[in-house]
Amino acid sequence: MAAPSHRRSLRSRRVLVVTAAAVAAGVGAGVVVMNANAGTVDLYHQTLAAKDGWASSGTGTTGGAKADAAHTFTVSTRAELVKALGSVTDTAPRIIKVKGTIDANTNDAGKKLSCADYAAGTGYALSSYLKEYDPAVHGRSKLPSGAQEKARAAAQTRQAKNIVFKVPANTSLVGVPGTAAGITGGMLQIQNVDNVIVRNLSFAATEDCFPQWDPTDGDDGNWNSAYDSVTLRGATHVWADHNTFTDAPHLDSANPRYYGREYQIHDGALDITKSSDLVTVSRNRFTDHDKTMLIGSSDSEPAGKLRVSLHHNVWKGIVQRAPLTRVGQVHIYDNYYDVTTLDGYATQYSINSRAKAQVVAEDNYWKVPAGGKVAKLLSGDGTGSVKGSGNLVNGTVTDVVAAYNAASSKKLKTTVNWTPTLTAGLETSAKDLPTTLATTTGAGVLK
Structure with missing residues (x-):
């Protein structure tokens, strides 16, 4: 793909920001040009730049940029956040x-809540649940039902409300900026x-x-949890930028095993499902997590959506x-994948294309440790496509799709039915990504 004229490096990128102060003062059209690295950007009114991924399509993504004073909030507690969301x-x-x-x-008064607080009065007890649904007694052909499953669901509903x-x-x-801003233990639901x-x-x-025990999930059953850190369900025009996602401080290595399976308390980090569409995910850090990002909740999702x-x-x-x-049609570019095992999290694969997904993966950089197999960077079900170009493995241009196909019977298709045009910021070489993204991604780097 030839580099369009609007491409520019991440470091030199300038953005257009509509500031409330400028609008109120009647300065020109209310558009102020600011340097994203100069420490002067109004982050709160900043909107997604033109041609910056699928979320810039159509009406674009402006969020709350037009908020008046009555709809502008500063929050520091759970209760304040709930009130501000309305x-x-x-x-x-x-x-x-x-x-x-x-x-x-925490509750509305700020008191810390535990799992025991959510379970109180429901009749749920993990020990009783384990006894009642032991596969040796309950079998493996049906989901749990009965008193303990109802109690588990009731306790889970209590937690969800909070x-x-x-x-x-x-x-x-x-x-x-400068406040270690974030949410711990919660889920943003954009539905x-x-x-x-x-x-x-x-x-x-x-x-x-x-978590719920599902003996029918896979050959050996699985414990399934209910919450992603951020979940998009039927959402459109969403921009997730400069965020950090992690399991810490409770890593999967600390999870016990019941019925021979990991008692998994984490679900997705940022999931995009239920026909969500027109989404841009940029300059985030994903670390210490298993099932990180799901685009499309089932193989039967209808076509025409899930453009990310x-x-x-x-x-x-x-x-x-x-x-x-x-x-969907998914464009994956200028990402840095370090597949070295970290804190017990060992990579199975990075990108999976299935259910006829149309993926363009270009100018990404993979760091693969000694002994790592390039063929395992991708995955698929034999129906998905990945059109790859300019991808580097340890600094060397590598056809990661060909490497996967050479080792797999469920081969990825290598052509797609679309051509990305919303490519602002696309860098034609991935060689510097390990260095440049180290200090320009995740929460806390914006000023």
Whole structure:
């Protein structure tokens, strides 16, 4: 693909920012040009630049840039965040500035809540649950049902009411620089709404106190948890930028095993499902996680949606789904994948294309340790496509699709039915990504 004239390096990129102050003062058209690295950008009113991935398509993504004073909030507690979000039926533009770290597992008074608090009065006890659904007694042909499963579900519902934050349309959620801004233990739910921006936030320790046992999941059954750190379900025009996602401080290595399977309390980091569409995920850090990003919730998702751009992200200590793609048109460019085992998280694969997904993967950089197999960087079901170009492995241009196909019976198709045009920021060489992305991605680097 020839480099279009609007490409420019990440370091030299300049952005257009519409500031409330400029608009109020009537300065020109209210558009102020600012350097993204000069420390003068109004992060709260900043909108997605033109041609910056799929989320810039059509009406673009502006979040809460037009918020008035009554819909501009600074929050530091869970209760304040809930109040600022309001109702998902209220589509008035809003800006929510997150100052410091918000613990989702607290009550309205700020008291810390434990798993025991959510289970209190429901009748749920893990020991009883394990006894009742032991495969040796309950079998492996059906999901749990009965008193303990109802109690587990009731306790899980209690936790969900506390830790799931429902984001309305036309919202910008932005971390205040210099405050270690983020959410621990919570889930942002962006469901059936349009025009949302999430930036400069750290998401950590999103944990399900009450995973469900499913003996029919795979050959040996699995424990399945319910919460992603950020989940998009039927959402459109979403920009997730400069965020950090991690399991820490409770890593998967600390999870016990029951029925011979890991008691998994983590689900996705950032999942894009249920026909979500027009999404740009840029300059985030994903670390210490297993099932990281799901694009498409099932192989039967309808065609025409799930158009997603992923660029300038860092993936380190990721087991799988970086991302797993289904059905849609997905552009993956200028990402850095370090597949060295980290904190016990060993990579199974990075990119999976299945259910006829149409993936363009270009100018990405993989760091592969000695003994690592290039053929294992990709995965698929035999129906998905990956058109690759300019990808580097340890600094050497490598055809990662050919490497996978040479070793797999479920081969990836190498042509796609579309050509990316919304490619602002695309760098034609991946060689410097390990260095440049080390200091320009994740939460806390925006000023």
